[in-house]
Amino acid sequence: MKSTGFPPLVRTLIYERAAGRCERCDEWASDVELHHRRPRGAGGSRRDDTNVPSNGVALCAACHRTVESHRSKAFDDGWLVRQSQSPKDIPVYRRGEWVLLDDEGFMRFVEVEAS
Secondary structure, three states, X not given: OOOOOOOHHHHHHHHHHHOXXXXXXXXXXXXXXXXXXXXXXXXXXXXXOOXXXXXXXXXXXXXXHHHHHOHHHHHHOOOOOOOOOOHHHXXXXXXXXXXXXXXXXXXXXXXXXXX
């Protein structure tokens, strides 16, 4: 059976990118939770790019709950990505700035036009 979670190396890359802070609110979080930007449900867990660094973010528990309970805003801000999209192509509003996440555990800042 195929694992549906991030493998250890990917977990490490996400944790290192977060540097001990929530990637959404920028608060120190000793127990960040890993969140799949493109959900694993509805066939997502079978895709090769489900458990890659660009699809994962480290969130504090409060931000994780907010993302899951305010899904429309989460899609607008890149915390959730549609099944038809690749996470590395969708910017996320991380710590007050728009970034694109890559699959090596890095990010680059981007300009996003207001909608």
